[in-house]
Amino acid sequence: MLNEIQEILIHEERQFEIDIKLANSKYYSATVEITNNNATLEIFGEVSGNEEIISYEHFKGDNIEYLEGVNSTYKFHFYDSSVFYYKQRSIYGISDRSAFHIKLNIKYFHLSNAHSGSGSKNNIYSSIKIYSPTITKWLGITKKQLEIFKSSSKEKLPSKDYDLLCEFGIEIENQFNFNILYNSRWRRDYNGQNTTSEFPPSLNVDFRGHYPDFTGVKNIIKKITSIFYVLTGQSILIEKAYLCFPRHTKPVPLYLTGSSRFGNEIENKDMLLCYNSDHLFDKERRC
Secondary structure, eight states: OTTOOOOOOTTSOEEEEEEEEOTTSOEEEEEEEEOSSOEEEEEEEEEETTOOSSOHHHHTTOOEEEEEEEOSSEEEEEEEEEEEEEEEEEETTEEEEEEEEEEEEESEEEEEETTSSOOSTTOOOSEEEEEOHHHHHHHOSOHHHHHHHHHHHHSOOOSSOHHHHEEEEEEETTTEEEEEEEOOEEEEETTTTEEEEEOOEEEEEEEOSSOOOHHHHHHHHHHHHHHHHHHHSSOOOOOEEEEEOTTOOSOEEEEEOOGGGGGGGOSOTTOOOOOOGGGGGTOOOOO
């Protein structure tokens, strides 16, 4: 696909030019900018008379629950945005028109196909996938990794062998499966004539029966950050994340504000568990 976005690295600078739909149901030119600390949405446009493009409550700082943007390939779904800059002025010589300039902080956004039916704040989701160096470090070196390495050196790198690629999995209250999977791939360097195998871990939540809306997704992410704060004593650093819609096999990129922003949302910050995954594999523990 032309201009396909495979991933959104949360701490990598990037820009997207889109059109954003505001409160008057009209679309305006906008730019999404991701930096190593946060993401912002900058909007320019003109309005007639007393057209409302943003409510007074949002202007005063209340979260904007949902905004929708689009370009030729993707829809952009923004959640929990907040205004930090707003300016509106009259256009010289035109009494009933004014120009505006708005800047918003973005906490979450994800993509979907511009031509699919996934296009409202009522979206539901079937799974979450998170890549995190915090989780990778917490896992350490495991027997499962050695099994994958031996398999790739003898035959081929596994891609669909769940038993081999799953570090562990837990079913929680018959509502969702929580597991850590290794994502195997070959990386080729034709100039250096090298081929290496990689199998980075990801944390996966697969929902069963009841699919949550984005509020439910946020609650799960909050619980994940809290669990790993208890396990590691630090806020989880998220490198990239994905969501999947029911009946869709291809995940879509999800942006979450830099993990330092999750500090105020961590539950049980006063409880730390002196533990690491080495215990799972009968290694010596040191606390």
